[in-house]
Every structure is written in structure tokens, then in C-alpha cells.
Amino acid sequence: MIDSQTRNLTLWNLSVAFVAFVVACFLGFYQVVERSGLFEFLKSERLYFTSVSTHGVLMAFVLTTFFIMGFGYYTAVTSLKRPVWKPALAWAGFGLTLLGTVMAAIPLVAGKASVLYTFYPPIQASPWFYIGAALLVVGSWVWCAIMVIMAVQWKKDNPGQPLPLAMYATTANALLWLWTSAGVAMEVVFQLIPWSLGWMDAIDPGLSRTLFAWTLHPIVYFWLLPAYTALYCFVPRAAGGYLFSDEMARFAFLGLLVFSLPIGFHHLYMDPEQGSGWKLLHGVGTFLVTVPTLVTGFTVLASMEIAGRLRGGKGLFGWIGALPWSNPMVLAAILAFLMLILGGFGGIINASYALNAMIHNTAWVPGHFHLIFAGTTIIMYFAITYHLWPRLTGKALYSNNLALVQLWTWFVGMTMLSTPWHVLGLLGQPRRISEVTYNSLLTLAWQPYELFMIMGGAVLLGSAILFAYLLIKSLGSTVAASDLEPAYAEPIHAPRDLPGWVENIKLWNVVIGALMLLSFGYPILQFFFLKTYDSIPWGY
Amino acid sequence: MHIDPLEKKWLYITFGMVGLFLGAIFISALISGIHPPSNVETIDSARLHLSEEFAEDNLGVKIQSDGSIRVTMVAGRYGFFPRHITLPADTTITFRWASIDVLHGVHMPMTNMSTMVVPGYVAEVTTEFPKPGDYPMLCNEYCGTGHDFMWSKVTVVDKQTWERQHPSSKGDES
Incomplete structure (x- = not known):
């Protein structure tokens, strides 16, 4: 069993993550009911946009950051078999992130920061919101530093040995987050905070959008990488087999780190402040970053097939039935894949340079990211938590069957929510509206889908409550956990003779820096030599 | 380093797919002149x-x-x-x-x-x-x-x- 310091760090980080998650699930359910327009008494634009802003910040910034930090500490300690580097610093980072969260949450809940999680200047929020968001990010940089330092120290003590795969992935994610968050950090520090404090009269929303686009795409990979880590490092063993390829997994993580960064302009395809050539360049990069995900799909499915055949599965598809579906990790992986395939298909449409115009800012977009993020990513977060909880608390999970029910209901609920959402987008419904006021026949076609989405939302809320119930109930369990050892999958071929560049952190940073300069250098600089006109702050 | 022949085949398929998608985008952009609004x-x-x-x-x-x-x-x-x-x-x-x-x-x-x-x-x-x-x-x-x-x-x-x-x-x- 791991030391109590790491146990507490991980438990506290995960607990903050899941408190945010459950609160945000209640808000999500309220939103899906309110926007349907079926309940007259619920109508309130002010409350709705307060809720959407809070839901977005809690899910995208708080749940993810704390979960990733908690899981990272566990991974580093168990895979490297050494304690956390400077635990006091790790706690300070946790405290800073939490302080930032609270500082941002107060104006959010009070309706003083209804600017959505993407900020949207020149609409202005309370300065506390921006300062809190900045502290949240800075706190998470402490975690990044600890992860990178632990990896480097281990390499020094184990010359010639490849980093354990789980730590390789975690280090890649820490570096990814440092690069990713630089964009939003520049926006908040150089534009939003001085502007909201009145030190600057006006800012350029074109520059703000460009800087936010820097962050907006790789951030989803920051959220997704822990899910991929579990798919490579936990799932093959949980299924009763071996990892098909340790080396391809490393290439996939490296590819995600390098190529997810210079491609953010597919969020700006419809924006007037960037030229078409830059958008096309980022569009090409967006398609290239599908390669590591397709590689992941192959390797993980191959690993599961090996497990299924080892368990006696026969024929082309017989191995699927032979998999241990009653293991939460395996079940979650299967469900996550189903949603990833559908979500990936939608993503290719979003990424398409010309096709994007049909679905930009329609309901299709939240439908898409709820499949990939709230579906694939979060369902793997659940599985990781079911895997870690007994190892952290020393107590057995209260009920394996309830965990399976929870995963299935989350999958069913997310399918019921996101399928009609996609259809609504194709029928022209915009995202981010709290009610339908357009005096048009078209909107009549939207109503049945809204009803279906409410049912999906209800199933999801039930599933989220069940998740919290299971974790709390397990804390009081009297049955000791039977297996407390970390359970990393063994690869069929151990990695050997890896070329030096695979683990050369300095080289990665140089390559990323060059790519970022190429794809963001001119697009950011142009704002300093174009004759631009800044915007004064507006309320909402 | 060990790359399985099956993995190699899958990589070729993957790059083929990406090439196909990008080909369609380049044809619509450079030949048909379809671009998103970008007049700066x-x-x-x-x-x-x-x-x-x-x-x-x-x-x-x-x-x-x-x-x-x-x-x-x-x-x-x-x-x-x-x-x-x-x-x-x-x-x-x-x-x-x-x-x-x-x-x-x-x-x-x-x-x-x-x-x-x-x-x-x-x-x-x-x-x-x-x-x-x-x-x-x-x-x-x-x-x-x-x-x-x-x-x-x-x-x-x-x-x-x-x-x-x-x-x-x-x-x-x-």
C-alpha cells in the first residue's frame, strides 16, 4: 500500500473534483429542463446563464484539474516507486488551486460572472472571477513541476531505462498543460485582469479570442490523457491480458503532446480577425492529431482481443463476449470506445474547414463535446476512481454491481442527451440559448428532441448521485480491500532500444516551441501592427 | 523498437484516411474557393x-x-x-x-x-x-x-x- 502522504493528497484532490462534479450535474439537469421551455415557472435568463457559466467552470476547470492532479500523484508514486517530491509543495499547490476555485466560485454563484467558461470579452465579469481562475491555473502548474521533476530524477537514477509507461503519459500531460494554459494565462493576466480592475479602458476581443484559441483545443487533450493512460495501463490487465504495444503507446502520447497544441484555430474558423491561410494550416494539424487517437483505438482494442482470446473467446467477435464485462474498468473502456467512435465522427465534421459553417455554434457542438468529454473521458474517470478508491482507503468498494449500474446508466443517459442534441444542431438550433423565442415554423421541429434530452439529463443526474453514494458508502465499509497493489498492465514486448528522442523533454519543448511560433506567431503579432480598435467593457 | 506488422498496416490505413479527408478539404478550398469568413x-x-x-x-x-x-x-x-x-x-x-x-x-x-x-x-x-x-x-x-x-x-x-x-x-x- 502506498504511503499516507500520497494517499491523502490523492484523496483530497479527487474529493474536491467530485464535489464540483456533483454540483455541476445538478446545474446541468436544471439547464436541460429550463431550456426546453416546457415549464413556464422556471424561465429566467439571468439564472440560466449563471448556471451555464458555473456548470462549465466546475466541469471543465475544477473537476478536471483536481482529478488529474490526484491521479498524477498516485501514478507517479506507484509507477516510479518513490515518494512525492516535496509533499509540502504539493499541498501548497493544492491549496492555491482550491483558493482560486473558491475565489472564482463566489462571483460565479452570485451571478457576477455570467460570462461562460470561455470568458467572452468585451462582456466583463467581476475581477475576482478572473483572479480566481488565474490562481487555479497557477496552482496546477505546481503539480506540473512536481511531475516533471520526479520523472527527470527517476531518469537520472535509472540511466538507460525507459520511464514506466504510466509516468511517461503523466509527464507528457504535465508538459502539455504548461504549454496549453499559457494562452489563457496571457489573456487573463495581460488583458482581462487589468481591464476588469480599470487599469485599462479597453481591450481587443480579437486578440483575446486568439489567445483563448491557443488553449481551447489542447485543453481537451489535457482532460483526455488520464483516460488514455487508464486505457493503456489498466484496461489490458483488468481484462486479463497484456498491452499489445508499449512503444506505440509512447508514440501516441508524444503525438498528442506535440500536435494537439498548434491547431486551436478550428475554433476560430468563423471568426473575421484571422486569415484563411492560418485557419487552413491549423485545420491540417487538426486532422493530423487524429492519428495518435486512431493508434490508441487499435492498440487498446488489440489488447482487449488478446485478453478475450486468452479467456477462451473464439471466432471473429467471440472474444468480445468473453471479456469480463462485470469488471468496471473493462466495462467503462468498452462504453468509452463506443462514445469515442461516434464523437470522433462528429469531430471530423467540426474540424472540416468548410463544413464547419453548417454546425458552428449550433446545438451540435455541445452534443459533440458531451460525447467525448462527459462521455468517454468522464466514464474513464469513474473507472479510475473505482480502481483507486479501495487502494487509497484500504476498504473494499461497497458494491461492484452498483458500480456497473452506475457506468451503464451514465452511458445510456449520455446517449439519450447527446443524440438529440446533435439532431437539434442540424435543425439549426443555436447553442447557449435559455429558451426558444424565434417566431419560425422551424422551431416546432425542435420540441420532441428537447423532451428526450430532459430524460437523458434525469438519468445522468441519477447516475452521478449513485456515483457519489457509492464512494461515500465505501468509506464506511467494514470489509478490507483484498488487493492494494497497483495493477499496471504488462506489455507483450517490453520497450527496449527506444531512440533517445522519445524521452528527450528538451527536444519536445523545442519542437513544440517552433510549431507554436509557426502557427501562432504572426496571428498574435498582427494585432500589434494592424490598426485595431479596442472595446470598452459591457455588462450582460 | 518493435512495431508489429499489423500496427504498420493500421498506420498506413490511418494516414490514408487522413489524406483522403485533407484532400477533400484542399479541393473544396483551393479549387472551388470555399473558405470561411476571414477578411481581417x-x-x-x-x-x-x-x-x-x-x-x-x-x-x-x-x-x-x-x-x-x-x-x-x-x-x-x-x-x-x-x-x-x-x-x-x-x-x-x-x-x-x-x-x-x-x-x-x-x-x-x-x-x-x-x-x-x-x-x-x-x-x-x-x-x-x-x-x-x-x-x-x-x-x-x-x-x-x-x-x-x-x-x-x-x-x-x-x-x-x-x-x-x-x-x-x-x-x-x-
Whole structure:
């Protein structure tokens, strides 16, 4: 069993993550009911946009950051078999992130920061919101530093040995987050905070959008990488087999780190402040970053097939039935894949340079990211938590069957929510509206889908409550956990003779820096030599 | 290093797929000339009323000397101005947009008339509408608590009707 310091760090980080998650699930359910327009008494634009802003910040910034930090500490300690580097610093980072969260949450809940999680200047929020968001990010940089330092120290003590795969992935994610968050950090520090404090009269929303686009795409990979880590490092063993390829997994993580960064302009395809050539360049990069995900799909499915055949599965598809579906990790992986395939298909449409115009800012977009993020990513977060909880608390999970029910209901609920959402987008419904006021026949076609989405939302809320119930109930369990050892999958071929560049952190940073300069250098600089006109702050 | 032959095959398939997608995008972009709105043109959003193009009297539908149509519109909380325009089907139409206040997005559902309207910048979209009918023109970017109510109307009429209504090439706001 791991030391109590790491146990507490991980438990506290995960607990903050899941408190945010459950609160945000209640808000999500309220939103899906309110926007349907079926309940007259619920109508309130002010409350709705307060809720959407809070839901977005809690899910995208708080749940993810704390979960990733908690899981990272566990991974580093168990895979490297050494304690956390400077635990006091790790706690300070946790405290800073939490302080930032609270500082941002107060104006959010009070309706003083209804600017959505993407900020949207020149609409202005309370300065506390921006300062809190900045502290949240800075706190998470402490975690990044600890992860990178632990990896480097281990390499020094184990010359010639490849980093354990789980730590390789975690280090890649820490570096990814440092690069990713630089964009939003520049926006908040150089534009939003001085502007909201009145030190600057006006800012350029074109520059703000460009800087936010820097962050907006790789951030989803920051959220997704822990899910991929579990798919490579936990799932093959949980299924009763071996990892098909340790080396391809490393290439996939490296590819995600390098190529997810210079491609953010597919969020700006419809924006007037960037030229078409830059958008096309980022569009090409967006398609290239599908390669590591397709590689992941192959390797993980191959690993599961090996497990299924080892368990006696026969024929082309017989191995699927032979998999241990009653293991939460395996079940979650299967469900996550189903949603990833559908979500990936939608993503290719979003990424398409010309096709994007049909679905930009329609309901299709939240439908898409709820499949990939709230579906694939979060369902793997659940599985990781079911895997870690007994190892952290020393107590057995209260009920394996309830965990399976929870995963299935989350999958069913997310399918019921996101399928009609996609259809609504194709029928022209915009995202981010709290009610339908357009005096048009078209909107009549939207109503049945809204009803279906409410049912999906209800199933999801039930599933989220069940998740919290299971974790709390397990804390009081009297049955000791039977297996407390970390359970990393063994690869069929151990990695050997890896070329030096695979683990050369300095080289990665140089390559990323060059790519970022190429794809963001001119697009950011142009704002300093174009004759631009800044915007004064507006309320909402 | 060990790369399985199956993995190699899958990598070829993967790159083949990506190549196919990118090929389709490059053909539509470089040969058919389909690009998203990207004209990088700045304007002072606080002084639109003093600008030539976006002054209130100059907004609306204009027939150009070459027969094409230019629509100049302003986005502001909470509407697109002018509030109702009529346009011909099967005709090349260029929309020019500016915001008087915050960030907006404009979309006509079931068409590719879509662009962000960022304060400080002019957005330009060129498109054609194949199907006559009434279309809502709605704001698809959060712009304040009245965002839900931000929409205007576009009527697309067939080309013959439009030409009857506008006999001279110098038509005015319809």
C-alpha cells in the first residue's frame, strides 16, 4: 500500500473534483429542463446563464484539474516507486488551486460572472472571477513541476531505462498543460485582469479570442490523457491480458503532446480577425492529431482481443463476449470506445474547414463535446476512481454491481442527451440559448428532441448521485480491500532500444516551441501592427 | 523498437484516411474557393454611425453594378439591423457585418450563412440561397441576458419575383 502522504493528497484532490462534479450535474439537469421551455415557472435568463457559466467552470476547470492532479500523484508514486517530491509543495499547490476555485466560485454563484467558461470579452465579469481562475491555473502548474521533476530524477537514477509507461503519459500531460494554459494565462493576466480592475479602458476581443484559441483545443487533450493512460495501463490487465504495444503507446502520447497544441484555430474558423491561410494550416494539424487517437483505438482494442482470446473467446467477435464485462474498468473502456467512435465522427465534421459553417455554434457542438468529454473521458474517470478508491482507503468498494449500474446508466443517459442534441444542431438550433423565442415554423421541429434530452439529463443526474453514494458508502465499509497493489498492465514486448528522442523533454519543448511560433506567431503579432480598435467593457 | 506488422498496416490505413479527408478539404478550398469568413478588416465599433458603410441610412440590401447583391448589416443587442430583409434565390450575395457592442454570431439555420461578428472587425460572407422561404436570422453567440431574443427575419424569394420587384439594376432597400 502506498504511503499516507500520497494517499491523502490523492484523496483530497479527487474529493474536491467530485464535489464540483456533483454540483455541476445538478446545474446541468436544471439547464436541460429550463431550456426546453416546457415549464413556464422556471424561465429566467439571468439564472440560466449563471448556471451555464458555473456548470462549465466546475466541469471543465475544477473537476478536471483536481482529478488529474490526484491521479498524477498516485501514478507517479506507484509507477516510479518513490515518494512525492516535496509533499509540502504539493499541498501548497493544492491549496492555491482550491483558493482560486473558491475565489472564482463566489462571483460565479452570485451571478457576477455570467460570462461562460470561455470568458467572452468585451462582456466583463467581476475581477475576482478572473483572479480566481488565474490562481487555479497557477496552482496546477505546481503539480506540473512536481511531475516533471520526479520523472527527470527517476531518469537520472535509472540511466538507460525507459520511464514506466504510466509516468511517461503523466509527464507528457504535465508538459502539455504548461504549454496549453499559457494562452489563457496571457489573456487573463495581460488583458482581462487589468481591464476588469480599470487599469485599462479597453481591450481587443480579437486578440483575446486568439489567445483563448491557443488553449481551447489542447485543453481537451489535457482532460483526455488520464483516460488514455487508464486505457493503456489498466484496461489490458483488468481484462486479463497484456498491452499489445508499449512503444506505440509512447508514440501516441508524444503525438498528442506535440500536435494537439498548434491547431486551436478550428475554433476560430468563423471568426473575421484571422486569415484563411492560418485557419487552413491549423485545420491540417487538426486532422493530423487524429492519428495518435486512431493508434490508441487499435492498440487498446488489440489488447482487449488478446485478453478475450486468452479467456477462451473464439471466432471473429467471440472474444468480445468473453471479456469480463462485470469488471468496471473493462466495462467503462468498452462504453468509452463506443462514445469515442461516434464523437470522433462528429469531430471530423467540426474540424472540416468548410463544413464547419453548417454546425458552428449550433446545438451540435455541445452534443459533440458531451460525447467525448462527459462521455468517454468522464466514464474513464469513474473507472479510475473505482480502481483507486479501495487502494487509497484500504476498504473494499461497497458494491461492484452498483458500480456497473452506475457506468451503464451514465452511458445510456449520455446517449439519450447527446443524440438529440446533435439532431437539434442540424435543425439549426443555436447553442447557449435559455429558451426558444424565434417566431419560425422551424422551431416546432425542435420540441420532441428537447423532451428526450430532459430524460437523458434525469438519468445522468441519477447516475452521478449513485456515483457519489457509492464512494461515500465505501468509506464506511467494514470489509478490507483484498488487493492494494497497483495493477499496471504488462506489455507483450517490453520497450527496449527506444531512440533517445522519445524521452528527450528538451527536444519536445523545442519542437513544440517552433510549431507554436509557426502557427501562432504572426496571428498574435498582427494585432500589434494592424490598426485595431479596442472595446470598452459591457455588462450582460 | 518493435512495431508489429499489423500496427504498420493500421498506420498506413490511418494516414490514408487522413489524406483522403485533407484532400477533400484542399479541393473544396483551393479549387472551388470555399473558405470561411476571414477578411481581417478592422473598424471602430464605437463610431459605426460615423462610418460611411455602416451608417444607419446605408444599411440593407444593395444591387451592385455587376448584378451581384451586397447586404450591409449591423449586429447590436438585441437584433440584426435592418430587422427584415428580402433577398433573391440563386444569386451571389455578399453580407458585410459589424457589431456596435459585444461579440455576436449570426446564422441562418439550414444554410451556410454563418459568421462571428467580433467588435472591432468587419465580417464578410459570400453565399447563395437555393431555396426560397422565410428564414430566421439568429444570434448564436452568448451576448448578454437578452441573447435569446436576438433574431431578425430574412425572406428569400425566387429570382423571377425578385427581378419583377426590382426592374432597375439600381434597386434600393427592399
